[in-house]
Amino acid sequence: MDFALTEEQELLQTTARDFLQQECPITVVRNLETDEKGYSPEIWKKMADLGWVGLTFPEEFGGIGGSFLDLVLIIEEIGRAVLPSPLFTTTVLGGQLLMEAGTQAQQQEYLPKIAAGEWIMSLAFVEPNGLYDGNAIETTAKPGNEGYVLNGTKLFVENAHIANTLICVARTGPVAYREGSLTLFLVDPHTSGVSINALKTISHDRVYEVVFDNVWVPQESRLGPLNAGWPFLAKVLDHGKIALCAEMVGGAQRVLEMTTQYAKERVQFGSPIGRFQANSFKLADMATLIDGARFLTYEAAWRLSEGLPATKEAAMAKAYTNEVYRQATNDGIQIHGAMGFMMEYDLQLYFRRARALEANLGHSDFQREIVAQEMAL
Template sequence: MDFDLTDDQRLLTESVTRLLSDSYSFEQRRALLKTEQGWSQPLWDKYAELGLLGLPIAEEYGGFSGGAVDVMLLMQSFGRHLVLEPYLATVVLGGTALRLAGNEAQKGEVLPEIAAGTLRLAFAHYERQARYDITDILTTAKPAGDGFVLEGAKSVVLHGATADRLVVSARTAGGRDEAEGISLFLVDADAPGLARRGYRLRDGTEAAELSLSDVRVPRDALLGIKDDGLSVVQRVVEAGIAATAAEVIGCMEAMQAMTLDYLKTRVQFGRPIGENQALQHRAAEMLVAMEQGRSMAMLATMSLEEEDAAERARAISMAKVGVGQAGRFVSQQAIQLHGGIGMTEEYAVGHFFRRVMVIEHLFGDTAAHLDRLADQVA
């Protein structure tokens, strides 16, 4: 398999690196976290101008027809700078749902707006009682006139409080844990009966709790085939896992570089602490773990094109476990090797640590995916 980057991919990486190096210093990020929105609208507009928001969107809808590898490279760059903008929620999660399930009218209306940066999406699927079980859905959508009425609640909707529209899953048939009977709907954020409560996750990124009470949507708000939305949800979750795995690689690269620099410059007892052989071994172990994680992140990205759903799910779970374990190890070692300064708000490595820990719990944590892998061999 050829892992060399194309000229376009190298150009993409270089242009994003230049942009973020100039516009996303640690102090600039801390300032953004203190704003009400929690991210930069001017930078979001710049992403649109550079074509980043339309990267995986087909050219006919204003995008660039990029693939999963292009998104992986972009997310790695975002990880190195702890980017706060809602790219994951809008382009990866919401955009994937639209690209897979939307009809031509829906895609023609929504995808060009995503690429232009004028519309933000959020993916509202997980519910409080479900933990990481994507079939556990209590939100309902019942026929009413020429549309549906939605009732229920959604939890930890990434960037849900600032999204313009939401992709909402609801049960149109079957019981609570049944795979059949789940449908997807495109809901306006200002729809009557929809309430949103925004809050910050531990890493400072934004999420929301949604409450849907007598939310009426027209029939053309249905995405894909009625009662058959679970396969789309699965693909959206897998795309999210692959994208965040790449982001973790970027975070680990940044932590590795900061740790090596600290070991070379921190002087104790008259010499740099990096001359201590035991600390050199720990830095080497960080590098090995990071490269193992990189291989698993690449596996997740390549597996997105696998047609066999069971094989794809297995590979994605393996990648989620591998990246989760590597990310936790590298983060913990980075904090330990920095000593007390590593846990202060004023030092960047602790912020990377928190981001990696939040990602580990998105779309199923390491333990949940280990259980799934164990069930397949039991």
């Protein structure tokens, strides 16, 4: 059984790491935390020029036609560098939804602009009830004026302030139909009735409350069939979970490297602290857990790349990797001592990022429920 990456994939991963080390040193990350945009348009354009933004798009739409596993390798390196960028919301969520549910005209309109780094998208899904569940959608879209009128509130909409297009999940049928009455809509965030309000988070990431107050959208803005948006969204959420896992694996790996190096250099009682069993065992466990998370992530990404169902595998990876990244940052800070929590030290960047990624698309217990359902329990 061969788990090795291909030569092309190894080269892709190495190229991504070299690029991020050069273009995104930790000083850039710190500056972006206080930047109004929250990302670097210059780095974003360079990522697009390298083909990352349209990596999984067909060549006819300006992409490269790469696999989702290829994209996961890049996202892992982005997690290692803790680079804030719109790649997750634009390529993984928005672009994938367009490929899954979009018409030829919609794909032709948006995918080339996304691949060129000229268009940013975001998904408006979760609501004030906080559930990443299609049954929990309360936002409505009712027919009106040869289009639809949207009303409702969405929370934790990433990059809404810079998005050119939002994909809104709304209910277009009776609540009793549950997930069978959901429809996806492409919405211009500058449309009358859309308001965007920043939310404060521990990780300083850019997430927003988006309110739709009698927002009219035309018929051609509907993405996919009426009342049949959930199957497309559910599949893309699997992609999203795996992408988040890749980012967490990259971050956890960097935490392990930073902490291991510190444990070798920090001397107490005449010996490097890494030689003390209390610390060495933590680091050994960290290395073991991260490898497990990586292989779960790669397996799920491979399944999606091969067109195989991966709902269970994506949930398994997310449940496990959530806890691996959290534990890695906890143990990293404990080994570093008080300096691990100092804002001047880099470890706190990963600690805070781990908490944001853990909550995104559902915490571990939510994922375990999905795994249990897939096991017919």
